[in-house]
Amino acid sequence: MKTLDAKIITETIKDMCIKTNCIMSENIKSTLEDALNAEISPQGCEALECILTNADIAEKGMIPLCQDTGTAVIFAAVGQDLHITGGDLTEAINEGVREGYTDGYLRKSIVDGPFSRKNTGDNTPAVIHYDIVPGSDITITVAPKGQGSENMSAVKMCKPAEGLKGVEEFIVKTVSEAGANPCPPIIVGVGVGGTMDKAAVMAKKALLREVGEHNPDPEIAAVEDELLTRINKLGIGPEGYGGTQTAMAVNMDVYPTHIAALPVAVNINCHISRHMTVTLCGKEQ
Amino acid sequence: MKTYDLTTPMTEKEINTLQAGDKVLISGVIYTARDAAHKRMIDTLEAGGSLPFDIRGQMIYYMGPTPAREGQVIGSAGPTTAGRMDFFTPQLLERGLSGMLAKGMRSQTVIDAMQKYGAVYFGAVGGAGAYLSSCIKAAEVIAYDDLGPEAIRRLEVEKLPAIVLIDRQGNDLYKIGRKKYECLEEGILG
Numbered sequence: 434m435k436t437l438d439a440k441i442i443t444e445t446i447k448d449m450c451i452k453t454n455c456i457m458s459e460n461i462k463s464t465l466e467d468a469l470n471a472e473i474s475p476q477g478c479e480a481l482e483c484i485l486t487n488a489d490i491a492e493k494g495m496i497p498l499c500q501d502t503g504t505a506v507i508f509a510a511v512g513q514d515l516h517i518t519g520g521d522l523t524e525a526i527n528e529g530v531r532e533g534y535t536d537g538y539l540r541k542s543i544v545d546g547p548f549s550r551k552n553t554g555d556n557t558p559a560v561i562h563y564d565i566v567p568g569s570d571i572t573i574t575v576a577p578k579g580q581g582s583e584n585m586s587a588v589k590m591c592k593p594a595e596g597l598k599g600v601e602e603f604i605v606k607t608v609s610e611a612g613a614n615p616c617p618p619i620i621v622g623v624g625v626g627g628t629m630d631k632a633a634v635m636a637k638k639a640l641l642r643e644v645g646e647h648n649p650d651p652e653i654a655a656v657e658d659e660l661l662t663r664i665n666k667l668g669i670g671p672e673g674y675g676g677t678q679t680a681m682a683v684n685m686d687v688y689p690t691h692i693a694a695l696p697v698a699v700n701i702n703c704h705i706s707r708h709m710t711v712t713l714c715g716k717e718q
Numbered sequence: 719m720k721t722y723d724l725t726t727p728m729t730e731k732e733i734n735t736l737q738a739g740d741k742v743l744i745s746g747v748i749y750t751a752r753d754a755a756h757k758r759m760i761d762t763l764e765a766g767g768s769l770p771f772d773i774r775g776q777m778i779y780y781m782g783p784t785p786a787r788e789g790q791v792i793g794s795a796g797p798t799t800a801g802r803m804d805f806f807t808p809q810l811l812e813r814g815l816s817g818m819l820a821k822g823m824r825s826q827t828v829i830d831a832m833q834k835y836g837a838v839y840f841g842a843v844g845g846a847g848a849y850l851s852s853c854i855k856a857a858e859v860i861a862y863d864d865l866g867p868e869a870i871r872r873l874e875v876e877k878l879p880a881i882v883l884i885d886r887q888g889n890d891l892y893k894i895g896r897k898k899y900e901c902l903e904e905g906i907l908g
């Protein structure tokens with residue numbers, strides 16, 4: 434049995450909250466540079482240039498890339514042989530978010546309830562997804578999620594008879610209706626299969642992939658490619674100003690499902706696509 | 719694409735001549751207000767009160783910044799999605815608001831009111847809050863301080879880059895731009 438002090442988790446989360454909000458990943462930066470080279474709409478190019486300049490200014494001054502520093506979405510894959518000491522894991526994560534959003538001058542956007550709507554003042558609670566995995570490490574991903582793109586996401590319980598075609602139609606329709614609102618060029622995360630909740634979590638997790646990385650199943654990878662081409666034909670363009678660069682990637686994950694089910698979830702991420710992952714190793718006692 | 723230097727408050731002529739798709743560099747005073755501030759302004763008006771600033775001829779930026787660090791004028795300061803304000807906007811247009819700066823699509827009701835009362839909807843690049851904050855030279859909370867990032871701020875901006883999304887005639891860049899490249903796409907990639 435290996436152990437890990439909860440304080441280390443807090444520190445790590447705090448650090449990731451600040452960095453991922455202020456520094457655009459190289460993967461996204463180079464994808465946006467490619468988009469700028471490929472874009473033919475003058476307004477679209479103008480938007481992409483602005484987005485790239487923004488990334489420079491943000492990193493140099495450690496100013497958040499976007500004022501909506503998001504809901505703190507955390508994925509934690511916890512090794513089943515790891516023992517966390519010195520505190521409650523969920524509280525350690527929330528404390529990291531609290532400190533990161535306060536010390537990093539990030540915006541606190543969380544309200545205490547959907548109807549009471551009083552700001553909690555420290556951007557907690559985080560939305561945490563746990564997985565139990567083999568081993569004695571913990572892999573933590575911090576993925577602050579802006580609401581402009583989150584609000585354009587959707588779930589549909591398709592009928593199995595609708596098949597792949599029906600699923601594709603729903604995905605393209607969701608992106609088409611989202612238009613300019615999610616700050617394109619976007620990343621489209623798709624989860625198909627399982628139950629309603631399973632599909633939604635898969636869609637969110639699919640947003641964490643690096644651009645350029647496909648689903649390992651070549652058939653699904655081909656669907657991703659086809660969807661990306663179709664979406665980029667919609668004409669929405671960067672920031673919705675019109676153009677050819679509407680999405681950077683479509684990432685689809687699938688899961689076994691019920692004989693009567695075909696759930697599909699589409700989670701849209703904006704161009705800043707913030708996420709960062711760190712693995713912490715347990716120490717021998 | 720035409721580029722204009724625009725100083726607030728806009729003249730009647732500017733309001734009438736700007737076209738969807740034009741680029742503008744905005745300088746002068748603008749005011750921030752987003753969801754909660756809009757709700758409170760409208761509630762105040764409905765209760766017979768008055769707005770916290772003279773809205774006639776002014777421009778509202780739908781924005782709630784991140785906190786400023788020591789020595790900064792303001793934190794990250796990009797636009798939020800405008801559609802959530804649509805419900806309140808016609809009443810403000812009726813009272814003389816002539817410019818809006820934000821991102822995202824507007825309802826037909828808002829577009830109709832813009833045409834009726836004479837207003838322009840500008841877009842700042844969503845997700846470019848660090849860049850946009852560098853164009854803000856002064857910021858002061860003038861009302862609803864208790865709303866935190868949603869308080870009403872008076873900003874002095876200098877050459878803040880924006881694009882005309884919907885002009886006074888009701889032309890909408892989101893629709894025009896999309897149509898243009900939707901058609902082109904078939905030819906290029908199809």
Ligand code: SF4
Nearest residue numbers: 499579581616703845
């Ligand atoms: S959707 Fe746009 S405004 Fe919202 S977090 Fe993303 S980039 Fe920022």
